[in-house]
Amino acid sequence: MSLRTIRAELAADPQLGTGNVLTTLVARGEGLDEPSLTFDTDVDGHPALHALTLRELDQRVAARAAALHALGIQPRDPVAVQVTAGADQVLNFLALARLGAIPALVNGRLPAEPAAEFIRRLRAAALLTDAAHRTAFGDRDLGVPQVIDVAGLGAGDPAAAPAPFRHRPGDPAVITHSSGTTGLPKAVAHSHASLFASVRHRLTLPRAQGVERLLGALPPAHAATVIAVNLALANRSELLVLSEPSGTTVLAAIEGWRPTGVLGFAAIWSELAAVDLTTRETDSVQLWWNTGDCAHEAHIRRLVAVGSRRVAARGGGRVQPGSVFIDGLGSTEMGHSQFFITHTPETERYGRCIGKPHTFSDVAVLDEAGEPLGVGEVGQLGVNAPTLALGYWNDSVTTWRTRLNDYFLTGDLVYRDEAGYYYHVDRMVDSVDLGGGRRLFTAACEERVLAALPDVLECTVVAVAGPAGADSHVLLVLTADADPAVDRTAAVLAALEEHVAATVRGVVVVDPDRLPLGPTGKVRKLLLRERYLAGQLLAPTGGAA
Known part of the structure; x- marks a missing residue:
């Protein structure tokens, strides 16, 4: 059967969705020995960068499903997953989906305190994690009945895995979270149908160029990785998942x-x-x-x-x-x-x-x-x-x-x-009303500065509103060959609209390590605004928040 026909049949399958792409493909019996997913760490005896065939992938997922089932994980159980390795994230997502549980994927870079609070609010049935994160949690209350070490799950017996759960379109299939740039990340629930809708759409279109061999430079716990995995599987593409892109x-x-x-x-x-x-x-x-x-x-x-x-x-x-x-x-x-x-x-x-x-x-x-x-x-x-x-x-x-x-x-x-x-x-949270029908849009300002100053690699505009009007600061990260001693204030102001330039109180060249980042790499402008109002725009170091 041609790939075009297979893609069309998958697109037309009303039962296909986020939770059952792998099991559906295996049940069809096509391309079982073709390469599918690749990971940058060892997987159950398969070395790093070994492309798992569809058959091998199914076996590794079934082994974890069997082990989790033996530990009492049931359909509709929300189960938190916070790990470092992309393989642990993806394989356990697929295993929990096979059981009909609801995997709640937590970014591995989210620090212990906010991660613990996020997991408590899930009211999860269990937490799947690795040794590094277990140590980081310490004695914090996670609000879960059991904490499961992912290291031993691959030793489960694939033959003992229960039959794949039958998902309905509206079933919650996975929980991911927002970037957390404005505070504690929000837990976002996706249905079996919703997070697959874009994949179904793409299967109705001609297969795009460049998708034959995909590099996943996305956070493994993000909804985008779930989509990428299912798109690669359904589209017969190879996908390498990086653990820490x-x-x-x-x-x-x-x-x-x-x-x-x-x-x-x-x-x-x-x-x-x-x-x-x-x-x-x-x-x-x-x-x-x-x-x-x-x-x-x-x-x-x-x-x-x-x-x-x-x-x-x-x-x-x-x-x-x-x-x-x-x-x-x-x-x-x-x-x-x-x-x-x-x-x-x-x-x-x-x-x-x-x-x-x-x-x-x-x-x-x-x-x-x-x-x-x-x-x-x-x-x-x-x-x-x-x-x-x-x-x-x-x-x-x-x-x-x-x-x-x-x-x-x-x-x-x-x-x-x-x-x-x-x-x-x-x-919306980053823009400032300047009165008279005008606003300061920080992202638009950053685009203007980057387009005008070729030796600026990254730009962050921090704007706050006060009784006397708006104040803004422009933070510049320079290219490696740029001279940090050069005063770029005039060039920055010239790149901005006049009413925006009037709010600028400083143009500062910064080391990127001094910018506070969320777990997905976004600059936390809210934290920068809070620091500015407290009298210190830049802390000694930024790092992931």
Whole structure:
């Protein structure tokens, strides 16, 4: 059977969803000895970077399902998972899904105190973790009946695994969490149908170039990794899951594993852009695929300048220098990027353009009353799509506060142009009202500075409102060859709109280690604002929060 036919049949299967992709594929019996997932650590005797066939993957998952079943894990049990290795995260997610339990994936970089509070609020039946995290938790109350060490789960007997659970479309299938940049991460519940909706959509389209061999440079506990795993399995793509993606580990994997496509967040593109990629072995990459926050033009241009892509030509396709970058805007709650735009070296539509909505997404720009705004008017982004999460686990108050007129309010400020393209200007919590119908949009300011100053690698604008008006600071991370002694204030102010430039109280070159980051690599602007109001904008070190 052709891959095209298989993809079409999977797309048309109403029972297929987040919780049963692997078991469905195995039951079909096709391609069982083809490579599927690869991990950067050993897996039950298989060495790191050994591509597990679909059959081997199923056996490793069934072994864990059998072990967890023997420990009393039942269908509908929420089970927290916080580990370091990507293999432990993905294999235990698949095993819990096979049992019909509800895996609650916790970012391995989330520190012990907020992680413990997050797990307590889940009211989970168990915690699956590794020795390092167990030690970090110490004697903290986790509120779970049992803590299970993932190290021994692979020794289970695959033959003893119960029959796969039969999921219904509306069943909660997995819990992931928000980035935590504004406080404790929020637990987001996804249904069997919702987190698979984007995969189903892609299976109805022609198989995109660059997806044959994918490098997953995403946090393993993120909803994006769950989507990537199921997309790779259903799409017959190979996928390498990195345990702790960073610019260094991603670049090493590109040169050593030779992917055709790389999946990542904006923070990864910034780190890769810090390197002269023209001197590295990046020629295998055809596709860079961004999700979460939209990416900056300055970073995109450095990425698409390397690699290659196939283009249509008379008499057939041909390979052309320069790769493709797919950008958009998404979040954990949205369940997938709701927009898309494709960049190549010839692209000129930037300025935080996030493209046009996917066909499955109903989006609107809304005012505070939930009424739609017109072309060019900045408002709240509202989304109504089959990918949307069910809501916040054990938090109906927050769930319903984010709903308005049948739309989920994402917390983003956007506008659309006459051609139907949408542009992201800021997060609502980060923007400041300047009065007179004007606002300071920090993300839009950062885009302007990066586009105007080529020796600036990363820019963070911190803005606060006070009785005397707004104050803002511009924090610059420079490229390796830039002179930190140069005063860039005039150039920064010239890049900003006049009413925004008037609020700037300082332009500061900073070491990136002094910026506080969340577990997914986002700068915690809320913490920077709190520090500024307390009289110290930058602490001695930042690090992951």
